[in-house]
Amino acid sequence: MSVTAPAGFRAAGVVAGLKPSGRPDVAVVVNDGPLDTAAGVFTRNRVQAAPVQWSRQVLADGRLRAVVLNSGGANACTGPAGFADTHRCAEHTAALLGIGAGELAVCSTGLIGVRLPMELLLAGVDKAVAEASVTGAGAAAEAICTTDTVSKQAVCAAEGVTVGGMAKGAAMLAPTLATMLVVVTTDAVVDPPTADRLLRDACRTTFERVDSDGCMSTNDTVLLLASGASGVSVAAETLGGLVTDTCADLAGQLVADAEGSTKTIAITVTGAAGEQDALEVGRAVARCNLLKCALYGNDPNWGRVLAAVGTTRAAFEPDALDVAINGVWVCRGGAPGEPRELVDLAGREVSIRIDLHAGATELTVWTNDLTDGYVYENSAYST
Amino acid sequence: MSVTAPAGFRAAGVVAGLKPSGRPDVAVVVNDGPLDTAAGVFTRNRVQAAPVQWSRQVLADGRLRAVVLNSGGANACTGPAGFADTHRCAEHTAALLGIGAGELAVCSTGLIGVRLPMELLLAGVDKAVAEASVTGAGAAAEAICTTDTVSKQAVCAAEGVTVGGMAKGAAMLAPTLATMLVVVTTDAVVDPPTADRLLRDACRTTFERVDSDGCMSTNDTVLLLASGASGVSVAAETLGGLVTDTCADLAGQLVADAEGSTKTIAITVTGAAGEQDALEVGRAVARCNLLKCALYGNDPNWGRVLAAVGTTRAAFEPDALDVAINGVWVCRGGAPGEPRELVDLAGREVSIRIDLHAGATELTVWTNDLTDGYVYENSAYST
Known part of the structure; x- marks a missing residue:
């Protein structure tokens, strides 16, 4: 209807x-x-x-x-x-x-x-x-x-x-x-x-x-x-x-249903100083091609999350950043946390949680992985 | 040496x-x-x-x-x-x-x-x-x-x-x-x-x-x-x-030698009001995944160039934009120009020329196409 x-x-x-x-x-x-x-x-x-x-x-x-x-x-x-x-x-x-x-x-x-x-x-x-x-x-x-x-x-x-x-x-x-x-x-x-x-x-x-x-x-x-x-x-x-x-x-x-995607990725930014900061961080991570390729390959490459966070102007200290992928806190205080081998990326749904430890704001930005299917659809779109 | x-x-x-x-x-x-x-x-x-x-x-x-x-x-x-x-x-x-x-x-x-x-x-x-x-x-x-x-x-x-x-x-x-x-x-x-x-x-x-x-x-x-x-x-x-x-x-x-690339793309922004404007436009176009996929597919999709230019704060009028791909002015005044079929994208070198008609500054930003090879290399990098 x-x-x-x-x-x-x-x-x-x-x-x-x-x-x-x-x-x-x-x-x-x-x-x-x-x-x-x-x-x-x-x-x-x-x-x-x-x-x-x-x-x-x-x-x-x-x-x-x-x-x-x-x-x-x-x-x-x-x-x-x-x-x-x-x-x-x-x-x-x-x-x-x-x-x-x-x-x-x-x-x-x-x-x-x-x-x-x-x-x-x-x-x-x-x-x-x-x-x-x-x-x-x-x-x-x-x-x-x-x-x-x-x-x-x-x-x-x-x-x-x-x-x-x-x-x-x-x-x-x-x-x-x-x-x-x-x-x-x-x-x-x-x-x-x-x-x-x-x-x-x-x-x-x-x-x-x-x-x-x-x-x-x-x-x-x-x-x-x-x-x-x-x-x-x-x-x-x-x-x-x-x-x-x-x-x-x-x-x-x-x-x-995003073009060529195999993952739906929820990037939750928490501990942000405000909505603007949280959004900037969420979007920077959502736009990181390297991370999106890694997730396509079921690789919990949290270093690429930190590298993307580091490009923003949001309030945070690099050595205070925590990152969890599908519930496993693989990064604590900007350094390795739990073993990445514990992360199960087999399903379509991926959750990335980034704690900036800089405030009380939390929000979620949604994105997809970057796949050869995406490349194919968008190189063949008009030809 | x-x-x-x-x-x-x-x-x-x-x-x-x-x-x-x-x-x-x-x-x-x-x-x-x-x-x-x-x-x-x-x-x-x-x-x-x-x-x-x-x-x-x-x-x-x-x-x-x-x-x-x-x-x-x-x-x-x-x-x-x-x-x-x-x-x-x-x-x-x-x-x-x-x-x-x-x-x-x-x-x-x-x-x-x-x-x-x-x-x-x-x-x-x-x-x-x-x-x-x-x-x-x-x-x-x-x-x-x-x-x-x-x-x-x-x-x-x-x-x-x-x-x-x-x-x-x-x-x-x-x-x-x-x-x-x-x-x-x-x-x-x-x-x-x-x-x-x-x-x-x-x-x-x-x-x-x-x-x-x-x-x-x-x-x-x-x-x-x-x-x-x-x-x-x-x-x-x-x-x-x-x-x-x-x-x-x-x-x-x-x-x-960029990862997985098949094209070296020179984006020349001309007629810009200043270096900052020209750089912002060049980078916006260089970062447009849709365009980079199109070029991988040898598709002179100039609409994606305009869509990327439109995301910037640079000085320009949308209906004054000209775009040439490999020497063919496929877009004139923000609308279709020469036939896109004239564009030869067979080689590795691609030149995109964007005239903002807003000043006298010109500079070139370099990028690559987005390919399944890039996706493969970056999904397999650590695994």
């Missing part, structure tokens, strides 16, 4: 022929109201795809009636002609739905630097709008996939309101492995400023703590649409909790 | 048995004077190996009589016991040479977090000191190799002075793929403050512009030793030019 689990939403996913594989590639999510509250969080990359530029603009008033999404082409680095393509797609979709183009967000994912085949895309939109229904969430989630091996969907509910979500990609808002697109829906009654705050808070502690390969997409988009169709208004913290839980669920699915 | 090409130097490389492979693993470089001028540049990693801590201290007065180096163990993250090992190695070597331990630098490379087998190391030092000669440079360069497939040596000379150098590793002072150790020697007459300035300048535009995999070692060390044995004092610019040329030669050899 995902995005159509909350009352007031229809969705569809269809084959438009944008992907050479012939798999579904165009989706719509329609909010039938009564409310049209919406919020969005976008990539921080300064090179932004045409659909990101468009969706930012139309979201300025905190209102959306629908989203049209396509895989098979990112429409990024396509210049003014690419922006005109996004505009045309929005106008076309809005006309079919009887709404204004300014009430509709556009999301695209796929190759950068290539124009979209507009006739195929618009014909696909015709089909998707015609098919949009309360049972279309699964098809929509399928249609936004690129290198994803499974579609990502989640639903949370409490106190009479429901939150649903779908996602594609395998990473995050700032750095990302492939473009991350996320649509979260709810039937709660909520105003635009609150929706904006709740979505930003949810992203900060979920998608923004996944860093699969340190790369930042030109197209990352997370949208929240609220229909108000439940007629129920819950406390902001309650709705925020549901939105965060939905995003956390989807973020977990993204990292579990 | 390399480090023994300048007059006043002896060197040796021997098998001490630190490496399971039985390849040479201990080297010495001895400066017989008359001068003992020296300078050093070290890793900026806050987690620093014992030999780095030692060598920093003994170099405070700008004087060195010798360097002892070992592969087969980095002596990093080994705590106070590891520092005592370095101290003991320095005392032992100095006694053999009839100098003070404070006149001797120590360099180590290999696995992090493991103590050195001291009896083997000290017996190796005995052998190396006994064998040190003016023909020992090649053996010394061999003995510091780890995953290097060839040893790295260079010689430059002008106006009666000679500069020689050896290096191991495949990267740089800040980020590095594996530890980089470099010893540069000269018979020029030069004082410590000048030597320090010339070495720092040389590193800034050579080793510090190589970024093979974005990782920063705990052990990186570049040493310059001047014997004054030529009796010749040349202008500082002349000597600086020779030192820089020697470092540039060695840096080129490092990037040509």
